[in-house]
Amino acid sequence: MKRRLPLLVERSVGQVDTLRQDLSDRFELAVKTNANVSCRAGCSHCCYHPISISILEAIAVYRWLVKNHRWTTGLKKRVQEAADRQIGVSYEVWLLSLIPCPLLNDEKLCSAYEARPLVCRTYFSLGDPHYCHPHRLGENTKMVPREELVKAYHNEQTKVLRRHRLQLTTLPIGSALLLAEQICEGETELSNVDKLIFKEYLDHA
Amino acid sequence: MPSLTCAVCRQPRDETTMLIIEPTEQEKATMKRMGEDAPLAKYAYCRPCVRLLSTPMTAVALMKGVAILQARGRGTDLETAEKTAGQFVNKVISKTPSRAS
Numbered sequence: 445m446k447r448r449l450p451l452l453v454e455r456s457v458g459q460v461d462t463l464r465q466d467l468s469d470r471f472e473l474a475v476k477t478n479a480n481v482s483c484r485a486g487c488s489h490c491c492y493h494p495i496s497i498s499i500l501e502a503i504a505v506y507r508w509l510v511k512n513h514r515w516t517t518g519l520k521k522r523v524q525e526a527a528d529r530q531i532g533v534s535y536e537v538w539l540l541s542l543i544p545c546p547l548l549n550d551e552k553l554c555s556a557y558e559a560r561p562l563v564c565r566t567y568f569s570l571g572d573p574h575y576c577h578p579h580r581l582g583e584n585t586k587m588v589p590r591e592e593l594v595k596a597y598h599n600e601q602t603k604v605l606r607r608h609r610l611q612l613t614t615l616p617i618g619s620a621l622l623l624a625e626q627i628c629e630g631e632t633e634l635s636n637v638d639k640l641i642f643k644e645y646l647d648h649a
Numbered sequence: 650m651p652s653l654t655c656a657v658c659r660q661p662r663d664e665t666t667m668l669i670i671e672p673t674e675q676e677k678a679t680m681k682r683m684g685e686d687a688p689l690a691k692y693a694y695c696r697p698c699v700r701l702l703s704t705p706m707t708a709v710a711l712m713k714g715v716a717i718l719q720a721r722g723r724g725t726d727l728e729t730a731e732k733t734a735g736q737f738v739n740k741v742i743s744k745t746p747s748r749a750s
Binding site: 582 | 657658659660662666695696697698700701704706707710711713714715717718721727731
């Protein structure tokens with residue numbers, strides 16, 4: 445059974461989740477009607493790009509994984525490995541090292557597709573997906589990041605997180621999911637996230 | 650706190666947390682033969698990059714990615730850069746002692 449978090453935290457998670465759903469519904473409608481979008485199931489090049497999400501979004505993703513029995517020992521191990529590799533790594537090195545998103549399964553599909561972060565929903569390609577591979581990024585890459593949409597979402601999350609006295613808006617997805625588990629299982633509180641991620645950074649970087 | 654720049658990510662880091670490699674004269678000579686004009690007296694690597702280089706999967710990808718980036722920076726087309734980088738990485742792997750041996 446889903447453990448209830450403090451009311452203010454539940455409200456913030458709900459607020460961000462509603463916003464994510466709203467933005468992604470409108471966005472997906474626009475993408476689905478664009479015949480030039482070349483993204484297809486099984487192409488996972490963008491799953492090797494750096495992905496950072498807020499702790500509030502991570503809680504929503506984690507809860508979806510638990511509810512759908514996908515938060516398995518195997519997945520948790522992948523998340524842990526990803527967190528170890530991602531912490532303190534620069535954007536460029538993350539790209540070049542081809543660190544996969546831990547939610548990417550062996551069939552090259554997202555384990556949390558229905559609940560995937562907004563940033564994953566907003567990237568799409570209008571060209572040959574071959575050039576979305578991190579080693580091939582360049583003038584032939586026709587990925588559209590929808591920066592304005594992501595920025596608006598980021599700003600809104602920042603405001604919500606400030607209410608909890610948190611300064612960091614996004615964290616690498618591996619660390620974010622592990623912290624989300626700790627919060628949802630009552631092992632730590634949302635207000636400790638900055639302190640915990642800073643400690644992790646000091647220990648690892 | 651004294652800081653050094655990581656040879657891989659070029660980020661300044663606390664020197665005490667870094668892995669410092671001082672190549673021998675023989676190694677410097679090999680580096681020159683491989684195209685490094687002026688090998689440094691020491692190379693510093695930060696912990697995040699060392700972790701990636703210690704994991705076979707990410708180490709191979711990182712080496713290949715850097716080689717592609719460098720080749721493209723010199724004006725090589727992508728296809729040739731990928732091919733050359735693949736050959737370079739295979740050569741490095743073939744000369745790397747296996748952990749089992």
